[in-house]
Amino acid sequence: MADTVRLAVIPGDGIGQEVTAEALKVLSAVLEGSGTTVATTEYDLGARLYHRTGETLPDSVLEEVRGHDAILLGAVGDPGVPSGVLERGLLLKLRFALDHHVNLRPSKLFPGVATPLADPGDIDFVVVREGTEGPYVGNGGALRVGTPHEIATEVSVNTAFGVERVVRDAFARAAARPRKKLTLVHKHNVLVHAGHLWRRTVEAVGAQFPDVAVDYLHVDAATIFLVTDPARFDVVVTDNLFGDILTDLAAAVTGGIGLAASGNVNPDRTTPSMFEPVHGSAPDIAGKQLADPTAAVLSVALLLEHLGHTGAAARVDAAVTADLARRAAGEAGRRTTAEVGDALAAAVS
Amino acid sequence: MADTVRLAVIPGDGIGQEVTAEALKVLSAVLEGSGTTVATTEYDLGARLYHRTGETLPDSVLEEVRGHDAILLGAVGDPGVPSGVLERGLLLKLRFALDHHVNLRPSKLFPGVATPLADPGDIDFVVVREGTEGPYVGNGGALRVGTPHEIATEVSVNTAFGVERVVRDAFARAAARPRKKLTLVHKHNVLVHAGHLWRRTVEAVGAQFPDVAVDYLHVDAATIFLVTDPARFDVVVTDNLFGDILTDLAAAVTGGIGLAASGNVNPDRTTPSMFEPVHGSAPDIAGKQLADPTAAVLSVALLLEHLGHTGAAARVDAAVTADLARRAAGEAGRRTTAEVGDALAAAVS
Ligand SMILES: CC(C)[C@H](C(=O)O)[C@@H](O)C(=O)O
Numbered sequence: 138m139a140d141t142v143r144l145a146v147i148p149g150d151g152i153g154q155e156v157t158a159e160a161l162k163v164l165s166a167v168l169e170g171s172g173t174t175v176a177t178t179e180y181d182l183g184a185r186l187y188h189r190t191g192e193t194l195p196d197s198v199l200e201e202v203r204g205h206d207a208i209l210l211g212a213v214g215d216p217g218v219p220s221g222v223l224e225r226g227l228l229l230k231l232r233f234a235l236d237h238h239v240n241l242r243p244s245k246l247f248p249g250v251a252t253p254l255a256d257p258g259d260i261d262f263v264v265v266r267e268g269t270e271g272p273y274v275g276n277g278g279a280l281r282v283g284t285p286h287e288i289a290t291e292v293s294v295n296t297a298f299g300v301e302r303v304v305r306d307a308f309a310r311a312a313a314r315p316r317k318k319l320t321l322v323h324k325h326n327v328l329v330h331a332g333h334l335w336r337r338t339v340e341a342v343g344a345q346f347p348d349v350a351v352d353y354l355h356v357d358a359a360t361i362f363l364v365t366d367p368a369r370f371d372v373v374v375t376d377n378l379f380g381d382i383l384t385d386l387a388a389a390v391t392g393g394i395g396l397a398a399s400g401n402v403n404p405d406r407t408t409p410s411m412f413e414p415v416h417g418s419a420p421d422i423a424g425k426q427l428a429d430p431t432a433a434v435l436s437v438a439l440l441l442e443h444l445g446h447t448g449a450a451a452r453v454d455a456a457v458t459a460d461l462a463r464r465a466a467g468e469a470g471r472r473t474t475a476e477v478g479d480a481l482a483a484a485v486s
Numbered sequence: 487m488a489d490t491v492r493l494a495v496i497p498g499d500g501i502g503q504e505v506t507a508e509a510l511k512v513l514s515a516v517l518e519g520s521g522t523t524v525a526t527t528e529y530d531l532g533a534r535l536y537h538r539t540g541e542t543l544p545d546s547v548l549e550e551v552r553g554h555d556a557i558l559l560g561a562v563g564d565p566g567v568p569s570g571v572l573e574r575g576l577l578l579k580l581r582f583a584l585d586h587h588v589n590l591r592p593s594k595l596f597p598g599v600a601t602p603l604a605d606p607g608d609i610d611f612v613v614v615r616e617g618t619e620g621p622y623v624g625n626g627g628a629l630r631v632g633t634p635h636e637i638a639t640e641v642s643v644n645t646a647f648g649v650e651r652v653v654r655d656a657f658a659r660a661a662a663r664p665r666k667k668l669t670l671v672h673k674h675n676v677l678v679h680a681g682h683l684w685r686r687t688v689e690a691v692g693a694q695f696p697d698v699a700v701d702y703l704h705v706d707a708a709t710i711f712l713v714t715d716p717a718r719f720d721v722v723v724t725d726n727l728f729g730d731i732l733t734d735l736a737a738a739v740t741g742g743i744g745l746a747a748s749g750n751v752n753p754d755r756t757t758p759s760m761f762e763p764v765h766g767s768a769p770d771i772a773g774k775q776l777a778d779p780t781a782a783v784l785s786v787a788l789l790l791e792h793l794g795h796t797g798a799a800a801r802v803d804a805a806v807t808a809d810l811a812r813r814a815a816g817e818a819g820r821r822t823t824a825e826v827g828d829a830l831a832a833a834v835s
């Protein structure tokens with residue numbers, strides 16, 4: 138654990154700026170007096186850089202970012218940037234270049250938080266989404282584009298190396314949780330080659346974790362359980378695309394993507410891991426101090442956990458839990474983004 | 487419209503047998519006195535045939551089935567059949583061989599039906615899922631299987647021909663509905679080649695349907711709306727895999743797959759279309775007259791609609807609506823599968 142955490146900060150666009158400011162406030166507050174200080178380097182990446190220069194992630198910036206202990210990202214994008222440019226040129230490029238193979242997405246229904254479900258039960262699970270393979274590898278192409286004979290392909294690439302390391306990480310997380318349960322989600326009755334690789338890998342790694350109970354769901358059935366019995370899940374391990382879909386749904390049933398945090402983790406720590414709220418840049422409410430910084434603050438908790446500051450992570454989590462309960466009790470009133478951040482920072486100090 | 491409907495019936499396994507019997511009962515009842523008769527040929531396909539002979543869909547059977555006007559399928563599978571065998575060897579084989587490119591899945595929250603959502607709103611949409619392309623084409627492979635160097639791929643294949651015809655079908659359906667709204671669901675910010683083909687096709691075909699309002703959602707965002715605002719959807723058009731996922735979720739929010747019907751349609755009518763409940767063979771409750779035949783009966787309504795018997799289709803729908811309302815009012819009591827079928831048959835006579 139370094140005495141100084143070198144943190145690359147990418148506030149990005151829209152509300153990304155506002156929520157990142159609050160996340161940093163809480164981070165400083167919780168580490169105050171701990172002996173650990175945070176040295177931030179801010180990178181101006183996102184829609185503004187793209188509009189100015191056409192660049193999304195210059196090589197030199199990527200190399201600089203690489204020299205940090207972790208990355209905190211707000212949100213990127215504005216309506217003027219064509220779909221896919223920042224996603225692939227910045228977000229996915231960081232995930233792939235920095236080998237973020239464990240895409241960590243906890244889903245917890247905090248007490249008092251509104252959910253679309255009539256009878257949600259006690260929801261507290263984490264999705265371990267593979268982050269560097271699957272249909273996200275960019276291995277597709279198109280022929281005779283724009284003609285009646287166009288053909289477009291997308292190739293999902295899955296390797297024993299890639300599947301094994303994320304499955305092992307998921308088992309380790311499951312073993313460390315009280316319920317010790319792991320659910321593999323795939324679609325191996327249709328996607329047989331990839332599906333069987335995942336299935337065999339879970340069997341093989343699972344043999345080394347005899348305490349962890351394993352089950353399997355097809356991705357379509359998993360979405361059903363996410364609305365009929367989400368409390369059944371503990372640790373879910375799944376591929377990049379299924380994980381993308383399941384975690385948005387999971388966020389929706391636990392109060393919305395406004396509360397959902399995520400970590401793009403390289404557990405080897407040979408590169409900086411990246412922490413970001415699941416929500417986007419929300420240009421419609423940007424700059425008005427209307428955004429809820431909670432997801433960004435919870436991403437800080439994941440960051441602290443990853444860096445080994447477990448106590449500090451727990452304090453951030455507890456502060457958020459208490460703040461959400463105060464809101465539910467009608468005691469919080471209407472607050473600006475900064476006021477929420479101030480309250481959370483005060484609570485962790 | 488033929489005077490005799492030649493119907494291939496594949497009851498299949500488990501509750502497939504029981505619900506199909508009731509569906510046929512309702513079909514005869516609703517056509518009684520209409521001048522149209524139904525001539526059924528039953529095919530013993532599914533787990534039993536597979537256990538007996540190792541076959542899933544013999545070529546000779548496929549050719550015989552081809553000579554019918556439509557197919558009614560119950561459900562196939564039992565725990566003794568390896569995952570994927572009947573799915574690919576029978577269900578998907580029929581869909582692909584008979585060119586069922588429009589996989590039609592209505593989602594309607596019938597009055598009184600229990601839903602996991604606290605505030606569902608007025609849900610009534612149809613998903614038009616492409617049925618013969620995408621990641622379902624079986625175009626994948628694996629290398630060095632079982633070694634640390636294994637690599638497994640799955641290729642999603644999308645053609646202008648295939649996308650255009652299903653998009654056109656979806657627009658025609660949207661144009662015929664009161665709200666005239668079509669939502670394309672894809673993930674074009676990541677799956678750029680396939681995604682852009684879908685996007686361009688929707689734009690091009692949409693120009694010929696100026697009355698239809700079009701919007702777009704990434705598949706992850708679509709799952710959020712399916713639980714926070716499902717009433718926003720009217721017609722959804724999407725690829726084979728996204729459609730598989732979305733329709734199970736849609737079924738869950740409208741009362742469960744026990745009520746969900748589907749049609750595997752070739753709108754050209756050059757081959758028989760196939761109608762089936764979305765649920766599986768449920769071996770745990772099979773043979774006990776515990777299954778609800780409603781999804782199979784609603785599949786008969788889709789079949790009638792497809793064959794041009796619009797009035798009869800509406801009567802089946804109305805009978806189901808009334809029956810579900812009676813259940814909600816506590817007036818139906820506990821009934822066997824056959825008793826539910828009898829009640830629906832009586833209601834449509
Ligand atoms: C923005 C997009 C590329 C990204 C993804 O698909 O992974 C997002 O949906 C997410 O879940 O982080």
Ligand SMILES: CC(C)[C@H](C(=O)O)[C@@H](O)C(=O)O
Binds near residue numbers: 326730764
């Ligand atoms: C059984 C399976 C192959 C099938 C599919 O994936 O299409 C099912 O889930 C469905 O939705 O009809």
